[in-house]
Amino acid sequence: MIYVEGLSKEYKQFNRASGVIGTIKNLFSREHTIVKAVDNISFSIEQGEAIGYLGPNGAGKSTMIKMLTGILVPTSGKVTVNHLVPHKSRQEIAKRIGIVFGQRSQLWWDLPVEDSFELHRRIYNIQDKDYQKNMDIFLDLLNLKEFITRPVRQLSLGQRMRAEIGLALLHNPDIVFLDEPTIGLDVIAKDNIRNFIRQMNRERKISIFLTSHDMKDIEEICGRMLIVNKGELIYDGTVEQLKSNLSASKIITIEFVVDPGDAVVLENAVLVNDSGIRKTFRIDKGLDSAIDFVQNLSKRYPIKDFVLQDSNIEDIIRMYYRSLEKDNSTQMTKQEKLSVIY
Numbered sequence: 285m286i287y288v289e290g291l292s293k294e295y296k297q298f299n300r301a302s303g304v305i306g307t308i309k310n311l312f313s314r315e316h317t318i319v320k321a322v323d324n325i326s327f328s329i330e331q332g333e334a335i336g337y338l339g340p341n342g343a344g345k346s347t348m349i350k351m352l353t354g355i356l357v358p359t360s361g362k363v364t365v366n367h368l369v370p371h372k373s374r375q376e377i378a379k380r381i382g383i384v385f386g387q388r389s390q391l392w393w394d395l396p397v398e399d400s401f402e403l404h405r406r407i408y409n410i411q412d413k414d415y416q417k418n419m420d421i422f423l424d425l426l427n428l429k430e431f432i433t434r435p436v437r438q439l440s441l442g443q444r445m446r447a448e449i450g451l452a453l454l455h456n457p458d459i460v461f462l463d464e465p466t467i468g469l470d471v472i473a474k475d476n477i478r479n480f481i482r483q484m485n486r487e488r489k490i491s492i493f494l495t496s497h498d499m500k501d502i503e504e505i506c507g508r509m510l511i512v513n514k515g516e517l518i519y520d521g522t523v524e525q526l527k528s529n530l531s532a533s534k535i536i537t538i539e540f541v542v543d544p545g546d547a548v549v550l551e552n553a554v555l556v557n558d559s560g561i562r563k564t565f566r567i568d569k570g571l572d573s574a575i576d577f578v579q580n581l582s583k584r585y586p587i588k589d590f591v592l593q594d595s596n597i598e599d600i601i602r603m604y605y606r607s608l609e610k611d612n613s614t615q616m617t618k619q620e621k622l623s624v625i626y
């Protein structure tokens with residue numbers, strides 16, 4: 285249903301000088317740098333799959349969603365959604381997809397929520413019986429009845445997100461793109477939204493393409509994760525696979541008396557965070573090996589303290605992002621970057 289091959293998107297970012305002279309110079313100078321927001325990415329998604337698209341800020345997630353939905357034209361590569369090239373068939377594509385941007389509203393700000401739904405019905409030419417069926421379900425499952433007659437500007441963030449999601453699904457799309465759908469919501473509101481999305485995915489076989497910085501969204505909704513960094517795809521696999529890789533490992537944070545620097549190179553251990561005298565390692569065996577690890581280490585370097593913890597996806601992703609920030613300058617190879625999460 286979604287097919288992406290060697291897809292890239294470059295942006296031109298113009299260098300602007302400041303001050304009065306700079307402003308005048310800007311009128312004549314077209315100096316720019318090229319930013320590769322999406323760099324040669326390939327993947328495919330089947331009908332009914334739920335995908336989590338993850339990455340640190342600026343990794344290229346929104347750019348990918350904009351190309352998949354036809355808002356942006358790729359610089360190179362191939363992309364089809366339901367056999368259509370999104371930017372060439374925007375109207376056709378719009379009928380088959382739903383979009384929710386957590387930070388931007390698709391609802392009419394000053395109108396009652398029900399008016400946006402009615403407008404959507406007319407724009408998408410939704411049959412009366414389909415409209416009524418979906419409205420009945422959404423009024424109940426998303427509890428829209430609580431605020432459907434109120435203007436959007438008076439809604440809480442959680443109420444607005446429920447309305448946004450209902451609106452995106454009103455025309456029975458095959459796939460729904462959700463860009464940070466739980467951002468800024470409290471725990472209960474997040475749970476309600478996750479349950480609803482999961483139910484729509486399972487019962488209606490609607491494909492889900494979800495970006496989120498909240499790992500719980502991904503764990504609870506998505507069977508598969510794609511992780512991107514600086515435009516490149518660096519992990520494509522099931523959430524379970526990643527979890528089972530992690531279940532065999534332990535995270536241990538050591539506080540040294542003196543920073544041993546880069547000298548700490550150890551078998552069966554990956555350095556996942558380095559804050560000088562406090563370093564965090566992932567070790568790939570059970571508790572015994574964690575204790576062996578500390579004992580062996582303490583023979584070589586004086587240790588002040590250590591903390592042992594089970595690794596979960598959230599910790600690993602967080603440490604992974606940190607290691608990427610740190611290693612921007614040291615140019616890790618793709619394999620080295622991957623060793624942090626595998």
Ligand SMILES: Nc1ncnc2c1ncn2[C@@H]1O[C@H](COP(=O)(O)OP(=O)(O)OP(=O)(O)O)[C@@H](O)[C@H]1O
Nearest residue numbers: 295296297319321340341342343344345346347348
């Ligand atoms: N219109 C634009 N013109 C120039 N550069 C852009 C434009 N849009 C995005 N970029 C750059 O492209 C890169 C990827 O941006 P994008 O918004 O796709 O990332 P993201 O993963 O969605 O980030 P976030 O998690 O912060 O929303 C960034 O370096 C960003 O500065």
